[in-house]
Amino acid sequence: xxxxxxxxxxxxxxxxxxxxxxxxxxxxxxxxxxxxxxxxxxxxxxxxxxxxxxxxxxxxxxxxxxxxxxxxxxxxxxxxxxxxxxxxxxxxxxxxxxxxxxxxxxxxxxxxxxxxxxxxxxxxxxxxxxxxxxxxxxxxxxxxxxxxxxxxxxxxxxxxxxxxxxxxxxxxxxxxxxxxxxxxxxxxxxxxxxxxxxxxxxxxxxxxxxxxxxxxxxxxxxxxxxxxxxxxxxxxxxxxxxxxxxxxxxxxxxxxxxxxxxxxxxxxxxxxxxxxxxxxxxxxxxxxxxxxxxxxxxxxxxxxxxxxxxxxxxxxxxxxxxxxxxxxxxxxxxxxxxxxxxxxxxxxxxxxxxxxxxxxxxxxxxxxxxxxxxxxxxxxxxxxxxxxxxxxxxxxxxxxxxxxxxxxxxxxxxxxxxxxxxxxxxxxxxxxxxxxxxxxxxxxxxxxxxxxxxxxxxxxxxxxxxxxxxxxxxxxxx
Amino acid sequence: xxxxxxxxxxxxxxxxxxxxxxxxxxxxxxxxxxxxxxxxxxxxxxxxxxxxxxxxxxxxxxxxxxxxxxxxxxxxxxxxxxxxxxxxxxxxxxxxxxxxxxxxxxxxxxxxxxxxxxxxxxxxxxxxxxxxxxxxxxxxxxxxxxxxxxxxxxxxxxxxxxxxxxxxxxxxxxxxxxxxxxxxxxxxxxxxxxxxxxxxxxxxxxxxxxxxxxxx
Numbered sequence: 001x002x003x004x005x006x007x008x009x010x011x012x013x014x015x016x017x018x019x020x021x022x023x024x025x026x027x028x029x030x031x032x033x034x035x036x037x038x039x040x041x042x043x044x045x046x047x048x049x050x051x052x053x054x055x056x057x058x059x060x061x062x063x064x065x066x067x068x069x070x071x072x073x074x075x076x077x078x079x080x081x082x083x084x085x086x087x088x089x090x091x092x093x094x095x096x097x098x099x100x101x102x103x104x105x106x107x108x109x110x111x112x113x114x115x116x117x118x119x120x121x122x123x124x125x126x127x128x129x130x131x132x133x134x135x136x137x138x139x140x141x142x143x144x145x146x147x148x149x150x151x152x153x154x155x156x157x158x159x160x161x162x163x164x165x166x167x168x169x170x171x172x173x174x175x176x177x178x179x180x181x182x183x184x185x186x187x188x189x190x191x192x193x194x195x196x197x198x199x200x201x202x203x204x205x206x207x208x209x210x211x212x213x214x215x216x217x218x219x220x221x222x223x224x225x226x227x228x229x230x231x232x233x234x235x236x237x238x239x240x241x242x243x244x245x246x247x248x249x250x251x252x253x254x255x256x257x258x259x260x261x262x263x264x265x266x267x268x269x270x271x272x273x274x275x276x277x278x279x280x281x282x283x284x285x286x287x288x289x290x291x292x293x294x295x296x297x298x299x300x301x302x303x304x305x306x307x308x309x310x311x312x313x314x315x316x317x318x319x320x321x322x323x324x325x326x327x328x329x330x331x332x333x334x335x336x337x338x339x340x341x342x343x344x345x346x347x348x349x350x351x352x353x354x355x356x357x358x359x360x361x362x363x364x365x366x367x368x369x370x371x372x373x374x375x376x377x378x379x380x381x382x383x384x385x386x387x388x389x390x391x392x393x394x395x396x397x398x399x400x401x402x403x404x405x406x407x408x409x410x411x412x413x414x415x416x417x418x419x420x421x422x423x424x425x426x427x428x429x430x431x432x433x434x435x436x437x438x439x440x441x442x443x444x445x446x447x448x449x450x451x452x453x454x455x456x457x458x459x460x461x462x463x464x465x466x467x468x469x470x471x472x473x474x475x476x477x478x
Numbered sequence: 479x480x481x482x483x484x485x486x487x488x489x490x491x492x493x494x495x496x497x498x499x500x501x502x503x504x505x506x507x508x509x510x511x512x513x514x515x516x517x518x519x520x521x522x523x524x525x526x527x528x529x530x531x532x533x534x535x536x537x538x539x540x541x542x543x544x545x546x547x548x549x550x551x552x553x554x555x556x557x558x559x560x561x562x563x564x565x566x567x568x569x570x571x572x573x574x575x576x577x578x579x580x581x582x583x584x585x586x587x588x589x590x591x592x593x594x595x596x597x598x599x600x601x602x603x604x605x606x607x608x609x610x611x612x613x614x615x616x617x618x619x620x621x622x623x624x625x626x627x628x629x630x631x632x633x634x635x636x637x638x639x640x641x642x643x644x645x646x647x648x649x650x651x652x653x654x655x656x657x658x659x660x661x662x663x664x665x666x667x668x669x670x671x672x673x674x675x676x677x678x679x680x681x682x683x684x685x686x687x688x689x690x691x692x693x694x
Contacts, residue, residue, distance in 0.1 A: 287535065290562045291489040294583040298495025301587035302502060320584040324562055334567050337540075342567030345620045362625035401625055405671065412630055451633055460632065 003186050007194045011185035018179025019065025022058050025172050029055025051102050057083055057110050058172050064117045065179045074118055081114025105141050105165045109173050112138040116180055132188040135180045141165070142173030151222060198261045205254050213250075217242050268439045275331070275376060282330035285323050293320045332379075340375040341366045344402065347383060355390040358397040365404035374463050377440045378402065378411050381448070384433050385413035385459045393417025393457060404465070408446070412460045419452040437461065480507040481598050484527040486518045486544070487511075487560070488536050496531065496560075499587055506594060515539030522552045529594050532577070534561040534568060542575050549576030556597040560590065566616035569608055579603035627673050628688055635669040638662055642678075643685030 031037075033052050057080050064076035087107035091098055112134040119131035145165030165173075185194050192203040221239040224230060230238070297316045303309045327333065328346075335343040341363065348359040369375075382400060389398045395417040402411045425434060434450070437459075441448040446463040483506055485493050493511050500506050510525045512518045515536035522530055530548065534541035545557050558579035559572045569580045578597040581590050582605050589605035596603035604610065631639065634655075641651045648662040655662070675681045685691045 286562060290583070291492055294562065295489065295491035295495045297583075298492065298499050298587055301495075302498045317584060320562070324564065324584065328565075332565075333563065334565055337535075337542075337563075338567050338571060341620055342565065342571075345616065346565050346567065348619070361619065362623040364622055364624060366622065401630060403625075403627075403630070405674070410630065410672075449632060458632070460630070 002196050003191065003194045004196050004200070008185040011182040011190065011194065015179045015182035016066045018175045018182065019062045019067075021062070022172050022176045022179065023062030023066065025168065026055045026057070026059030026062060030059065051106075053083070053087070053102050054106055054169055057102075058176070061110065061113060061117070061176055062179075065176075065183060070121060074121070077114045077117025079114070080110050081118060084108065084110030084112075084114055103165055103169075105145060106169050106173075109138045109141045109165075109169075112141070113173070113176055113180060120180065120184055128184075128187055132181070135177050136189075138173060139177035142170045142177060145170035146174065147218075150219070198258050198265075201261065202254055202258060205257075206250065209247075209250055213246050214243060217246070264439060264442075267436070268443050271436055271440060272443075275380075278331040279336070282327040282333065285327040285330070286333060289323050290320065290327070293323060335375060335379055336372070339366075339369045340378055340402070343375075343379055344382060344400070347379070347386070348400070351386050351390070357386075357390050357395065359386070360397055360399045361401075362399070363402040366402060370404070370409060371466050374409055374444060374465055377444055377446075377463055378409055378461070380440060381437045381459075381461050382411050382413060384437050388433060389413065389415045389417065389457075392420060395456075408462050408464045410460065410462045412458065414456065414458040416456040419454050419457050422450045422452050480505055481529060481594060482507055482509045482525070482527045483529045483531060483594065484509060484518075484522060484525060484555075485511045485531050486513075486515075486521075486536065486541075487531075487533040488513050488515075489533075492533070496590070499590065500594075503591055506591075515541070515544055518544045519547050519551060522548065522555055526552075527555055528598060529556045529558060531558050531560050531590070531594075534559055534563060534572065542571055545572060545575040545577050558590070558593050558597055558603070564608070566608070566613055567620070569604065570613055570616060573602075573613075579605075580608060581605040582608065630672055631669055635665050635672070638665040639669050639673075639681070639685060640690050642666060643682050643691045645682075 029052065033055070060076045061080045064073040064080070067073045067076065084102075084107045087102040088104060088111060090101060091104045091107070097104055116131040116134040116138070119127045119134075122128055122131065142165070146167070148165070149167045149170065181188075181190055184190065192199060193207060194200065195203070217239055220242075221235045224238070225232060225235045293316055297313065297320065300309055300313045300316060328350075332343045332346055334346060344361070344363075348361055352358055382402070386398065386400075389395065393415040395415045398413060398415045400411070400413050402409070404410075438448045441461045441463060444463050446461060448459065448461040450460075451458045483500065485496050485508060487493050487496070490513065493513070497508050500508055509527055510521055512521045515538035518530070518532070518536070518539070532541050532544060536544065541559060541561070545559065548555060548557050556579070557577045558581060559577045560581050560583060561568060561572075562583045564582055564584065572580055579593040579602065581593045581603070585605035593603040593605065604613075628636075634657075637655055638651055641654060646654070648666065649659045652659045652662045670676065670681065673681075673684055675684055682691070
């Protein structure tokens with residue numbers, strides 16, 4: 001499973017931004033306290049005043065996300081964890097929720113997030129897992145606080161009496177939790193989000209939806225209730241119904257896009273498998289069958305020249321030619337042995353002999369070998385395009401251009417034929433050739449483009465050449 | 479004096495067949511064999527044959543590379559390539575690497591005997607249907623023919639080139655062609671890469687040279 005490096009980088013930046021915002025909130029609380037500014041404090045904390053020690057903890061915890069030196073960040077995390085633990089202990093020792101202290105849920109949140117920050121760089125798998133679990137637990141605590149506020153729940157009895165978090169605190173915890181997750185985008189649950197696999201596509205689509213949609217629908221349901229359009233129980237069923245509809249739709253949409261990706265990958269795998277098989281059989285025919293026939297021929301050569309032997313000789317010659325042609329048809333050996341240019345020249349010679357369509361060939365920059373996968377793709381694309389020209393264009397000649405500029409190899413096959421409707425052909429069943437070519441190009445990170453009108457058809461494919469080998473690159477960096 | 483021959487082929491059946499074939503020639507003598515590409519040059523240096531009959535496809539070290547090393551390290555031994563590859567590209571490549579003869583395995587078996595005599599006499603030998611004329615034609619077909627990079631532009635890229643050379647901005651070009659500004663910029667980057675032009679001035683110069691825009 002490969003990661004999308006740009007996306008990872010964006011998450012790392014987002015992590016530092018989250019850290020900075022959280023630290024900023026903490027600093028504001030300090031400022032409000034120092035200036036004795038009640039209004040500022042209320043603005044920060046919603047209905048409840050944010051405790052001074054809460055602000056301090058946010059300042060330090062946020063710093064753990066934007067500070068670059070690891071040791072410093074870990075120290076910040078440890079401080080937050082210990083501070084939170086001390087507060088929790090005070091409540092526990094008193095046996096009740098002490099007024100005027102850091103709320104028990106807030107304190108637990110700091111314990112969790114502080115421990116997660118300390119553990120997040122751990123190489124040990126279990127430790128990294130634990131860090132992630134604690135971060136998510138902290139996010140859940142924050143969301144309970146957030147929902148309590150947005151749905152105006154009164155927490156006075158039962159378990160709910162421990163939920164005391166203010167809006168500002170809850171929001172800061174959400175930022176802190178997300179920032180901690182984003183800091184290591186290639187591990188744990190985040191790895192699925194930055195993955196370039198089909199699973200990654202699904203994760204990027206469904207995670208945000210799974211979180212945002214219930215919140216949004218909940219708010220809408222609540223708004224309807226407030227407007228007295230219906231009562232609470234009806235609101236709940238409405239919420240359930242809309243959730244079901246939205247998620248079913250989302251799953252079906254995701255299914256379609258995953259299904260398409262999957263089908264593309266399967267077709268490509270089939271193309272590559274076929275190529276490997278062709279290479280194998282072509283080599284087997286040429287090397288094994290061909291050599292045995294050659295040996296047989298040499299034996300017959302030294303036998304007496306009776307009529308039977310003469311007939312056998314000519315049969316062997318015919319077989320040798322057939323085996324050799326069969327091998328070339330499957331996959332021309334020169335593509336592997338000598339490179340793209342000789343293989344193309346061979347192809348054009350044979351094509352003209354078979355179809356009477358002349359090939360005007362021009363090329364530039366083809367000396368030396370290129371990556372075998374690029375050479376194969378270029379060869380097959382030209383071959384397929386030529387087959388289409390012979391079949392449909394009705395022209396006496398076709399132009400093929402192949403050129404290499406620094407980073408890519410391009411091929412172009414142009415005819416002055418009657419042209420065709422590209423979109424219709426791609427949609428129709430006979431397009432397997434076209435989509436096969438396109439997938440070959442796409443698999444290499446390249447592209448294929450067809451222009452067709454009454455004056456002819458022009459197919460252009462561009463195939464990026466892999467950069468210099470990794471070893472050379474590493475050497476250059478060292 | 480007999481012509482001393484070394485046979486190099488990874489198939490023992492072929493070596494045996496060749497030995498049987500050449501044993502009928504009174505002026506030839508097989509003095510050794512090699513079945514691995516890496517063995518060939520050391521064997522040649524050790525036995526100093528007059529002629530090496532070499533298979534192109536050998537494990538260890540390919541025949542082409544063996545021929546190239548022979549040219550440097552044992553130039554007095556003539557090399558005849560014996561191959562199933564009838565394609566001229568292989569022949570050209572083999573001759574370029576120093577081979578004096580190229581004999582197809584599907585050719586008349588006598589061809590090898592003829593080839594050995596010919597190269598021994600200092601000549602070059604190609605077994606029919608190979609011929610010097612065919613090789614020349616191949617070299618001609620494969621020669622890099624310079625072509626106008628303008629021909630490789632798509633219709634859209636030509637339109638963008640024309641308007642860009644007339645001095646329109648990407649946004650203005652997008653409006654004229656009813657496509658987005660970003661799309662125009664992509665076309666522009668692509669056509670500049672294809673034409674190998676870096677700056678607007680280069681682009682205008684190219685367009686003037688092509689007669690797309692006039693200088694006034």
